[in-house]
Amino acid sequence: MDLQALLDDLAVEAAPLAAQGKVADYIPALASVPATRFGLALATMEGGLFGTGDWRTPFSIQSVSKAFSLALVLARDGEALWQRVGREPSGNPFNSLVQLEYEKGIPRNPFINAGALVLIDRLLTLTGDSLGTLRDFLRAESGNAAVEVDPEVAVSEASHGHRNAALAHFMASCGNLENPVDQVLDHYFRQCSLAMSCADLAKAGLFLANHGLRADGSRLLSRSESKRINSIMLTCGTYDAAGDFAYRVGLPGKSGVGGGILAVLPERGVLCVWSPALDPHGNSIAGVEALDRFTTRTGWSVF
Ligand code: DON
Numbered sequence: 366m367d368l369q370a371l372l373d374d375l376a377v378e379a380a381p382l383a384a385q386g387k388v389a390d391y392i393p394a395l396a397s398v399p400a401t402r403f404g405l406a407l408a409t410m411e412g413g414l415f416g417t418g419d420w421r422t423p424f425s426i427q428s429v430s431k432a433f434s435l436a437l438v439l440a441r442d443g444e445a446l447w448q449r450v451g452r453e454p455s456g457n458p459f460n461s462l463v464q465l466e467y468e469k470g471i472p473r474n475p476f477i478n479a480g481a482l483v484l485i486d487r488l489l490t491l492t493g494d495s496l497g498t499l500r501d502f503l504r505a506e507s508g509n510a511a512v513e514v515d516p517e518v519a520v521s522e523a524s525h526g527h528r529n530a531a532l533a534h535f536m537a538s539c540g541n542l543e544n545p546v547d548q549v550l551d552h553y554f555r556q557c558s559l560a561m562s563c564a565d566l567a568k569a570g571l572f573l574a575n576h577g578l579r580a581d582g583s584r585l586l587s588r589s590e591s592k593r594i595n596s597i598m599l600t601c602g603t604y605d606a607a608g609d610f611a612y613r614v615g616l617p618g619k620s621g622v623g624g625g626i627l628a629v630l631p632e633r634g635v636l637c638v639w640s641p642a643l644d645p646h647g648n649s650i651a652g653v654e655a656l657d658r659f660t661t662r663t664g665w666s667v668f
Contacts, residue, residue, distance in 0.1 A: 371662060372405050372417040379403070379640070379655035380418070386642030386650035389622040394521035395425060398624070400642040405655055406563035408571055409634035416564055423560035424639050425518050427621030428459065428476065430556050432598060433499055433569070434484040435475045439590050441491045449487070449541055450480045452597055459604045459647060460528045462535070470539025474601040476619065479532045482542070485552045489544045495552040500559065506572065506580050507565035519558035526554055563625070563637040570627050570635040573598075573617070595629055599667075603653075606646035613657040615666030624649040628656050630665050 380403040390396035404419035438446055455473040457464045465472060465479050472480035488495035496514070504512045533546045533553075542549060561569070572579050573595060577586030586594070598617035603610040603626075610618055616636075618628040624641035626649055636659065640651035660666040 366663065368407060368413075368415045369417075371659070372407060372415055375655045375658050376403055376405055376417045378658060379651045382651040382654045383640050383642040386644055388624070388641045389643055389647070392518065392521050392525055392622070394515075394518040395623060395641070398424065398641045400640075402624075402639065402641055403651060404563040404637075404639040406567040406637050407634055408564070408567035410571065410574060410632065413634070414564060414568065419639065420563040422639075423515075423562050423565070424625060424641070425515060425557070425621070425623035426559050426561050426566065426625055427557045427623040428481070429566060429619050429621040429623075429625045429627050430499065430559060431476050431481045431484065432573070432594065432602065432619040432627060433503060434481060434488060434495075434556070435594055435597070436572070436586060436590075437498060437502060438484050438487050438491070439594065440585050442487060443590075446475075446484075446487060450475050450483045452601070454601050454605075454607050456605055460532070462528065462531055465532060465535055470536045470541045472536075474597060476597065476601045477604065478529055479536060482529070482533050482536065482549055482553055485556065486542045486544050486549045489549065489552060496555050499556055503559065503561065503565070503569050506569040507561065508568060508580070509561070509565050512559065512561055512565060514555045514558045515560045516558075518560075519555045522554040522558055523550070526550060529553060557621075563639050566625065566627055566637040567635045570629060570637070573629045574631055574633060574635050595631065598629065603648050604646055606644070606648055610648070610653060613653065615660050615668045616656065617667070618656065620648045620652070622647050624652060626652040626656065631667060633665055
């Protein structure tokens with residue numbers, strides 16, 4: 366199969382769908398990103414790297430980061446995490462307050478904002494530096510030592526982060542945070558503001574396609590742990606659209622409101638697509654379309 370030609374075709378076919386979406390503006394720094402940007406990269410298990418469009422341009426990874434946080438916590442803490450966060454689809458928006466109150470401060474899964482705050486809280490306790498641990502991991506796996514927080518996005522997130530602050534304070538009131546709320550939020554905002562390209566993210570995610578083995582051959586996760594993260598990506602990685610994403614794409618995926626989506630092709634490789642215009646659930650419209658077409662053309666879904 367000519368993978369480069371396929372990616373080029375998908376860019377032509379999917380990118381125009383961005384006109385139907387809307388770039389996130391609830392974090393003002395994200396609103397200035399042109400909706401016409403489109404990148405798609407594929408990193409393969411054999412070390413191949415293919416890309417098209419803006420696949421080398423860094424963008425705000427936002428919630429795509431949460432798949433990596435989950436891996437880093439499970440690698441250190443195993444099953445203990447599941448006392449503090451569930452693993453069921455939320456069926457609600459990623460920043461819902463109401464569900465958290467009904468469920469007594471236990472987030473429905475690690476990928477909604479409340480769940481990600483618990484991951485960061487736990488990684489802070491385990492390492493003393495959640496953001497630094499994640500950033501070092503992403504640099505090592507992507508091979509890009511320049512992976513860094515975009516300070517403008519981080520400030521914008523923090524000054525408009527009232528919902529996340531409400532989620533964190535509510536969990537603290539339920540005894541489900543171990544560290545000071547302000548510290549957890551600071552690491553969360555900066556983590557979401559990490560800037561990486563499609564190429565960086567596709568390479569960084571390869572351990573998820575490789576049963577938990579890192580780029581240097583060392584083991585981050587057991588086969589079971591790697592399977593579990595992929596499973597949660599499939600069922601919860603695109604929030605209250607996870608059912609539709611699984612139906613259309615048939616791959617574990619993790620989206621972010623910067624317009625990125627990471628999708629795992631087990632034992633084959635990792636795709637990362639970026640197009641900033643979002644659907645009402647917060648997933649990239651052209652990004653989902655490109656992944657849908659990719660698995661249709663190649664037959665490389667998990668089903
Ligand atoms: O906290 C927020 O709302 C953003 N920093 C991250 C949300 C996000 O990416 C959810 N994605 N679809």
